[in-house]
Amino acid sequence: MTQRAYYNSDELTMRTQVLDCSPDHDGKFRVTLTATLFHPQGGGQLADQGTIAGVKVGRVIQEGDKVIHIAEQEVAVGEALIEVSPEVRMLHARLHSAGHLISGVVEQMGWYATKGHHWPGEGRVVFEPRGNPQPLTAEGVEQAVNQLIADDVPRHLTETDGMRSVCFGDLPMHSCGGTHVGSAGQVGPIRILKLKEKKGQLSIQYDLES
Numbered sequence: 001m002t003q004r005a006y007y008n009s010d011e012l013t014m015r016t017q018v019l020d021c022s023p024d025h026d027g028k029f030r031v032t033l034t035a036t037l038f039h040p041q042g043g044g045q046l047a048d049q050g051t052i053a054g055v056k057v058g059r060v061i062q063e064g065d066k067v068i069h070i071a072e073q074e075v076a077v078g079e080a081l082i083e084v085s086p087e088v089r090m091l092h093a094r095l096h097s098a099g100h101l102i103s104g105v106v107e108q109m110g111w112y113a114t115k116g117h118h119w120p121g122e123g124r125v126v127f128e129p130r131g132n133p134q135p136l137t138a139e140g141v142e143q144a145v146n147q148l149i150a151d152d153v154p155r156h157l158t159e160t161d162g163m164r165s166v167c168f169g170d171l172p173m174h175s176c177g178g179t180h181v182g183s184a185g186q187v188g189p190i191r192i193l194k195l196k197e198k199k200g201q202l203s204i205q206y207d208l209e210s
Contacts, residue, residue: 018079028071107171128201
């Protein structure tokens, strides 16, 4: 089992132990660590990138309870310094956090988020009605989310029985294993590109302003 240090830490560098390094089918190497700061692809979010002992890691995947780092070269077993790319982490964290802000705002209007996709250029959150859903407009959602961003509301993390949850400000908590900015202001202004309701589901497409 790989300890996911990014659950409780925003640090981008740490020393850890390389447990195993084995050749992959494409000439790259599969590296497992005792603990990692690298977020693997999943949960609607792309993987972190960076280095292990100076060796480039361009892809990170999850296999059961292990996080597998796909390295460009062989990495020696033993202690190693891992470094996560700050630019890639920040982009993914901003996009994922924007999805949570949208989810929280829309949930207060009677819609519950069921699916999120937070890839660059493909941001989308899908909702289902709960109780008495209220009508929404793209302009209204965008204004409400950007107000929270302008107010720089803080991020809150909790973990209960191994289940990690996140929210911003007073918005509802949502279970999530992804990475997020420390406060909403770091997301920067967002744009709601499209709001579409079909077959009882509401889909909201979004992107970062810059």
